Amino acid sequence: MSDDNPHSGRGSAVKSWLERIAAIFTAEPQDLSDLQAIIAEANARALIDTDTKGMLQGVLAISKMRARDIMVPRSQMATIDIDQPLEEYLPILLENNHSRYPVVNEDKDHIEGILIVKDILQYALKPQTEWQLRDILRPAVIIPESKRVDALLKDFRQQRYHMAIVVDEYGGVSGLITIEDILEQIVGEIEDEHDEIEGSDIRKLGSHVFLVSALTPLDEFNEAFATSFDEDEASTIGGIVLHAFGHMPVKGESISLGGLTFKVNKANNRRLVQLQVIKPKTDTATDE
Structure with missing residues (x-):
């Protein structure tokens, strides 16, 4: 039936x-x-x-995964020195736009604690109050490179902290990891209010300086800058630059390609995010 x-x-x-x-x-x-x-x-x-x-x-x-697999490597850690006055490390805060920073004593192997940027506000609004950076630091959480990421996420949630310092088997600092780094493994890249608006792949900063998303399609980049990078080599300008470096560059590294200077403006341990492109001052092809 x-x-x-x-x-x-x-x-x-x-x-x-x-x-x-x-x-x-x-x-x-x-x-x-x-x-x-x-x-x-x-x-x-x-x-x-x-x-x-x-x-x-x-x-x-x-x-x-282990902490070593997704941590921000030591070379890319933005840190503040315990002896720096506010006027010296304030530009670091403004440039990186993080909410937390490791505070070190002379070098990155000596972590004094974690600065949460909002903790500075009460003192910034009362300039007559005497205070020291050491007084407002939060304790640094130290974890081994071998720490399981799922266990670390559980610790982040239960113990209510958002950053951990990763150390190697000898006790040296090898990087840091945040709760956002873990969540991005699950939901993908998390954009915040400081990230470039999607679609703004190329933004003019000056007559010869441009801010370019590393994911800008290569054909769009070639058209905008009158270049002829090989589209068979990579589909994005970030791919071209990464191939030319031959390694994962850190923020501030630069390289010259096709008559242009490419400076890494933003990167993580997995990919290039944003590039600063500088044209020769004699070149006016895109100066409109």
Whole structure:
């Protein structure tokens, strides 16, 4: 006898999918490959959308990561020296736009604590009050490079801190990691109010200086700057610059290519984010 219910096919598919997930958890698998396959199938059947699939995959991915895998490396850490007066480190705060900074004593291996920028406000509004940077520091949380990222996220939430200093087996500082670094592994890049508005790939700062998103399509960049970078080599200008460096450059590094000077304005440990492009002063091709 045939089944006349038009929804029976979809109902069976959903039941089968749920049964497979239940079976995976009941069996307590030793690896995540089966669960990843189920997530991919659920997306293919439109039971979950692509964004949900990506987040689920991100959650699974961090369970295999260690702090060393996603930390901001030592060379890219923005720090403040404990003996610096406010007028010296204020430009550092304005340039980097972070909410927290490690405070060091002479070098990055000697962390005195963490400065939360908002803690300065009460003193900035009362210039007559005497205070020292040391007085307002929060304790620094120290973790080993081998710390599991999922366990660290749990610590961040339960203990209500947002930054940890990562040290190697000898106790030397190798980097730092924030709760945002972990969340970006799950939900993707988190843009804030200081990031460039999407679509503003090329912004003119001066007659010969431009701010360019590293993700600017190469054909757009070539057209704007009358360059001829090979589109078979990379699809974005960031790819061209990264290939030319031959390593992941840090903020402030520069290189000359195609008659232009490229200076890294913003980067993380995974990719270039923003470039400053400087044209020769004799070149007026895009000075409109």
